[in-house]
Amino acid sequence: MPKGDALGGFEQLVLLALAHLGDNAYGVTIRQEIAARTGRDVNIGAVYATLDRLEAKSLTRSRTGEPTALRGGRAKRYFELTAEGARALEESVRAIESMIRGLNWGELG
Amino acid sequence: MTMKILFALLLPNAPDHLLGDLEEEAASNGPLWLLRHTLTAAYHQAQLLETAAATAFLLALPLTLALELRRYTLTLIYFRESANFTPASLTTLALLTAILAALQIRALPNPRLALVTATISTAAIAHITNAPHVLTAATLLGGSIAILQRERKTP
Numbered sequence: 001m002p003k004g005d006a007l008g009g010f011e012q013l014v015l016l017a018l019a020h021l022g023d024n025a026y027g028v029t030i031r032q033e034i035a036a037r038t039g040r041d042v043n044i045g046a047v048y049a050t051l052d053r054l055e056a057k058s059l060t061r062s063r064t065g066e067p068t069a070l071r072g073g074r075a076k077r078y079f080e081l082t083a084e085g086a087r088a089l090e091e092s093v094r095a096i097e098s099m100i101r102g103l104n105w106g107e108l109g
Numbered sequence: 110m111t112m113k114i115l116f117a118l119l120l121p122n123a124p125d126h127l128l129g130d131l132e133e134e135a136a137s138n139g140p141l142w143l144l145r146h147t148l149t150a151a152y153h154q155a156q157l158l159e160t161a162a163a164t165a166f167l168l169a170l171p172l173t174l175a176l177e178l179r180r181y182t183l184t185l186i187y188f189r190e191s192a193n194f195t196p197a198s199l200t201t202l203a204l205l206t207a208i209l210a211a212l213q214i215r216a217l218p219n220p221r222l223a224l225v226t227a228t229i230s231t232a233a234i235a236h237i238t239n240a241p242h243v244l245t246a247a248t249l250l251g252g253s254i255a256i257l258q259r260e261r262k263t264p
Contacts (some may be wrong), residue, residue, distance in 0.1 A: 043150065
């Protein structure tokens with residue numbers, strides 16, 4: 001990934017949710033996965049704005065699913081990581097792990 | 110039905126999958142959750158002007174209009190006769206012109222042309238009702254900001 005295109009905090013969360021969800025990653029499940037794991041009340045609009053940005057950077061790709069009655073006959077849009085997205089996520093997470101290593105949380109603040 | 114009206118007002122150009130997600134989750138959450146998430150989704154969809162106008166319409170207009178109608182029955186031909194606008198009457202007129210501007214921007218294919226027509230119609234309303242032309246300036250400024258914001262967010 002070019003310099004200056006580092007992943008933002010929420011972008012990392014969305015990519016990690018995609019990694020956890022596998023084939024079942026669409027708006028609702030992504031939002032719920034992040035909410036359940038972080039305790040944050042995430043908005044679906046924010047999720048889609050981030051997914052659109054990640055897709056523009058070729059870090060994710062999407063496909064349209066089948067419409068269902070529960071959704072008023074509207075189709076789902078499924079997302080998945082690209083190879084480039086997986087690499088960017090790994091680099092980003094490793095950088096954070098490296099920064100965390102050696103910290104003594106009890107001495108902070 | 111309520112959900113359809115909410116989506117038509119706040120998310121008129123939103124993609125189907127976003128509306129489907131909101132509808133799916135609305136089944137297990139309350140109406141306040143739906144309103145809050147629809148409003149925020151509208152913000153993220155960069156439909157700022159429509160959101161502002163629709164929020165005003167949904168939350169503020171019925172109350173303000175009821176108060177203004179009561180006043181009108183007491184002081185007939187209030188608008189034309191007096192240039193001394195009260196905050197309530199000015200708010201009513203501002204909301205009406207904002208909704209009119211949003212409808213024009215949504216209806217016309219070219220947002221810049223719509224901004225011009227919205228500004229002209231607001232100026233005409235301000236002239237006819239003897240309202241301050243700060244409304245016209247606000248329409249022009251707010252509309253320009255909304256269009257610039259949309260162009261910045263749209264790839």
